[in-house]
Amino acid sequence: MDAEKVARAYSSPNWWYDLRGFLILHFSYRDGLIPLLNFFSRNGSARHLEIAVGSGSFLRLVLAMRKLKRQSPMQGAAIDYAPTMLSGALRRLTSERGWKVERADAAHLPFANESFETINCANSLHSIPDDRGAMAEAFRVLRPGGTFALNVVLTPRGGKISRWIADKIAEWGIRKGILTRTYAEKEIQALVASPGFEIIQARIRGNNYCLVARKPTAQR
Numbered sequence: 752m753d754a755e756k757v758a759r760a761y762s763s764p765n766w767w768y769d770l771r772g773f774l775i776l777h778f779s780y781r782d783g784l785i786p787l788l789n790f791f792s793r794n795g796s797a798r799h800l801e802i803a804v805g806s807g808s809f810l811r812l813v814l815a816m817r818k819l820k821r822q823s824p825m826q827g828a829a830i831d832y833a834p835t836m837l838s839g840a841l842r843r844l845t846s847e848r849g850w851k852v853e854r855a856d857a858a859h860l861p862f863a864n865e866s867f868e869t870i871n872c873a874n875s876l877h878s879i880p881d882d883r884g885a886m887a888e889a890f891r892v893l894r895p896g897g898t899f900a901l902n903v904v905l906t907p908r909g910g911k912i913s914r915w916i917a918d919k920i921a922e923w924g925i926r927k928g929i930l931t932r933t934y935a936e937k938e939i940q941a942l943v944a945s946p947g948f949e950i951i952q953a954r955i956r957g958n959n960y961c962l963v964a965r966k967p968t969a970q971r
C-alpha cells in the first residue's frame with residue numbers, strides 16, 4: 752500500500768477519527784490515554800518534529816500536559832500525508848506558538864539533516880507503508896544525541912477474549928487501510944535499530960509498545 756492510499760483511508764471527519772482513535776487505544780492497544788500522554792510529553796523541545804500528527808488532537812493534549820507539568824515549551828514542525836487530517840491539525844495548532852504544519856510523506860521528509868532535537872511519532876508507524884524509509888528519515892533529520900519517541904501496536908497478545916477483540920480490530924484496520932501491519936517485539940526493535948538508533952527506553956502495556964531511541968553522538 753502506498754502513501755496516497757493511506758491518505759485516502761484517513762479522510763474521515765476529524766470528530767469520528769478522534770472518537771475511533773480513543774476506542775482503538777482502549778480495545779486494540781489496550782493502553783490508556785494518560786500513560787500515553789505522559790510518555791510522549793516527556794520527549795519535547797523547542798526544535799521538535801511531530802511525524803504523522805493526524806488531526807492534531809493528540810499533540811494538543813501532549814502540549815497541554817507539558818504546560819500542566821511546567822515543562823519547557825515544545826515547538827517545531829508537524830507533518831502528515833492525509834489532507835483531511837492536516838486541516839484538523841492546522842486548526843488545532845494555530846493557537847499554539849511556534850508551530851509549522853505541512854503535508855509531507857514520513858519516508859521523504861522536506862527537512863535538512865540534523866534539523867531537530869526531538870521527534871515523536873505517536874500511534875502512527877504501523878500506519879506508514881514505508882516504515883523503514885520513515886525510520887531512516889527520522890534518523891537523518893535528528894541531531895546527534897537527539898531522541899525519537901514512538902509507539903506501535905503489537906500483534907495481539909494476552910487473554911483469549913481481549914486478543915480476539917484486538918485481532919478483529921487489526922483485521923478491520925488493515926482492510927480499511929488505516930493500519931499497515933502489527934509488529935512482533937523483535938521486529939520493531941530491529942526496525943528502530945536499522946538506521947543506527949540505540950534504544951534507551953522501552954515499555955509494553957497491553958498490545959502497545961512504546962520506545963525511546965537516541966541517535967548516537969559519534970557514528971560507529
Ligand SMILES: C[S@@+](CC[C@H](N)C(=O)[O-])C[C@H]1O[C@@H](n2cnc3c(N)ncnc32)[C@H](O)[C@@H]1O
Nearest residue numbers: 761803804805809831832833856857873874879
Ligand atoms: C493512527 S493516525 C495517528 C495520528 C496522530 N499521531 C494521533 O495520535 O492521533 C496515523 C496517521 O499517520 C498518517 N500517515 C500514514 N502514512 C503516512 C506517511 N507516509 N507520511 C505521513 N503521514 C502518514 C495518517 O495520515 C494518519 O494521520
